[in-house]
Amino acid sequence: MKHILVFCEFITKDEIGGSGRVIEQYVDGLKNKGFKITIFTLLRKKGLPRYERLDENVYVVRYGYFYSLNILFTFLTIIDGIFRFIKAFLTSKVDLIIINQPYVGIVVYASLIGWFVPKIYFFYSPWCEEYLIDKRKRGVGYYLRKIIEKKVMNFCNKIVCCSEFMKNKIVSIHKIKKNIKVLHIGIDTNKFYPAENKIEIRKKLNLPENKFIIFTARRLVPRMGLENLLEAIGMLKKEFNNIFLVIAGSGWLEDKLKTLAKSLEIENYVRFVGKILDHSVFLLYYQSADVFVLPTRLLEGFGMVILEAMSCGIPVISTPVGGPVEVLKNFDDRLLCKNNKPYDIYERIRYFLINKDELQKIAEKSREFVIKNYSKEIFIEEFKKEIEKVL
Known part of the structure; x- marks a missing residue:
């Protein structure tokens, strides 16, 4: 051996x-x-x-x-x-x-x-x-x-x-x-799979049952682009009152991000859930979402989280930074933002909020794509x- x-x-x-x-x-x-x-x-x-x-x-x-x-x-x-x-x-x-x-x-x-x-x-x-x-x-x-x-x-x-x-x-x-x-x-697609009942999962996590839930999981450090995502939510809030952002992760930027959310008047549209160590809980957050957003500003090697989300049948929107481009351009390039600025993230989320039928079709194909390729x-x-x- x-x-x-x-x-x-x-x-x-x-x-x-x-x-x-x-x-x-x-x-x-x-x-x-x-x-x-x-x-x-x-x-x-x-x-x-x-x-x-x-x-x-x-x-x-x-x-x-x-x-x-x-x-x-x-x-x-x-x-x-x-x-x-x-x-x-x-x-x-x-x-x-x-x-x-x-x-x-x-x-x-x-x-x-x-x-x-x-x-x-x-x-x-x-x-x-x-x-x-x-x-x-x-x-x-x-x-x-x-x-x-x-x-x-x-x-x-x-x-x-x-x-x-x-x-x-x-x-x-x-x-x-x-x-x-x-x-x-x-990834192990047997560990990341779609929800049978999204509403029940949201109840279990104490999340809004009827809102459009955006999920991201990142270390709370500058290169992850979370400031830009919060600013994008601030723009979206002016047009849509049914959005809700869930941020999982920890890091030294946490207090600054919470202060930014307050200054943008979106604290009721955002929840910081901290570092999730339990896989079963992490899975529930994936399954609860309508879309996963990867807002990376700089240096994204691959982005394993995008495969995990897609395996759960959750569409992924990503900035065009690093490895995720190589995954999403071979799946559906509409999921890629034009740039990594707040407006670009806002524009992509807004597009799919308006065209939810397209998002649903992408969701149905996401898991199959991961099983076949990743x-x-x-x-x-x-x-x-x-x-x-x-x-």
């Missing part, structure tokens, strides 16, 4: 996020293909076990002290990761390492023994650009992240990314052109082929 070590910043059991859900998909899929998996992830909360068995052939090792961002604790986290990695390496044969972020890749790079094992880097988004968008200035932090990310990627035998958009980012930022494979992620099975089979090329 081949043994794979997966290095990642978090798993969905500890924290919700797009990369965590991708990792969960491929770990489960590869386990079912006969691989043994050990996940090395950061200890993000006090009290979590350092070692945990998730399944017959899936283990978790939590390392470091990531619940503190103190520089000393950051250094100690890397040292602890190296120690635990070497221990695992010496006690069990390691056939492949999959690195999911540059920060955790430092452990493999600095351990020295990691140089002698085949490696795949799973690229979601450029670390340095995420920093630049959040901080809005270049500095030591930007260049340090850029250097680390390039070294970790060059150190791997193959790079996998989720879209042509992200492949182009790798080439333009890091000047890496070789051994890059675009691999569209897939199922978990397709993704795992393609990823397995790339792994076999490296082994």
